Amino acid sequence: MKRSIQLITIFFILTFVFACQAEIKEAEKQEQQGKVKTKRPLNPNGDSELALMMRSMYDEADRIKKQIAAGEAVELKLDHGKILTAHATEPEKAASAEYKGFAKVYLNHLQKLENAKGDEAQKHFNTLVENCLSCHQALCPGPVVRIKKLQRPIQQKSI
Ligand code: HEC
Incomplete structure (x- = not known):
């Protein structure tokens, strides 16, 4: 009984860790794709x-x-x-x-x-x-x- 609780706890911790990593990866991916959004042109109206x-x-x-x-x-x-x-x-x-x-x-x-x-x-x-x-x-x-x-x-x- 004690052992199965331990396993379940480990399972939840792992799921949480992986989910977080996936989230970070997703955020990185979005940043890479959205480069244009994060890197604003030097001039707000675009470059002359x-x-x-x-x-x-x-x-x-x-x-x-x-x-x-x-x-x-x-x-x-x-x-x-x-x-x-x-x-x-x-x-x-x-x-x-x-x-x-x-x-x-x-x-x-x-x-x-x-x-x-x-x-x-x-x-x-x-x-x-x-x-x-x-x-x-x-x-x-x-x-x-x-x-x-x-x-x-x-x-x-x-x-
Ligand atoms: C007759 C004046 C004049 C001369 C000569 C001139 N510039 Fe400029 N330069 C400007 C002006 C005005 C701007 C701003 C342009 C704009 O934002 O429309 C500018 C902008 C720039 C920029 C910024 C561009 C950007 O990314 O917004 C660079 C770099 C630059 N000049 C380099 C040079 C270099 C190198 C030379 C010589 C080989 C040179 N300039 C000669 C007037 C001059």
């Missing part, structure tokens, strides 16, 4: 065309930095001129004379970088990142810390 363009520009700059370090010719893949027309989160900001001024300086310098030969490329790349930063410091300081990462030397991977 300009914001997406800027992210691609960051990736392009990061790639160019590696090209230069490897002694390869600089190759542009994006149409950077879009920064003059892409829809921004705050359209009045991108329509301002100040924004357009910074954008033109940036685009002019980009041409210099594209045509740079040999050692000049690194110098022009550094100035280009300064151009990103001047516009950002004046109009959109949020991403400054991130953009500054482009100024850091590439970390050598140890094999």
Whole structure:
């Protein structure tokens, strides 16, 4: 008699433990599936065309930095001129004379970088990142810390 009570108790404890684990698993699964819900976009209204363009520009700059370090010719893949027309989160900001001024300086310098030969490329790349930063410091300081990462030397991977 005592033994069967013990067995029943163990049975209940085990069921409880398994049920809890199943619940945790289910919660994890839901979180994975619902990533979009838990990870809100940076901007409550979704990402603007300009914001997406800027992210691609960051990736392009990061790639160019590696090209230069490897002694390869600089190759542009994006149409950077879009920064003059892409829809921004705050359209009045991108329509301002100040924004357009910074954008033109940036685009002019980009041409210099594209045509740079040999050692000049690194110098022009550094100035280009300064151009990103001047516009950002004046109009959109949020991403400054991130953009500054482009100024850091590439970390050598140890094999
Ligand atoms: C002429 C001004 C200007 C220049 C030049 C500029 N930016 Fe931006 N950047 C902006 C503005 C304005 C936004 C905000 C865009 C929006 O939310 O619509 C932005 C947004 C960003 C973002 C955040 C995007 C996001 O996820 O929301 C990053 C990263 C960024 N820029 C990187 C760069 C890099 C790298 C460069 C240079 C290669 C650069 N920017 C050059 C004005 C500029």
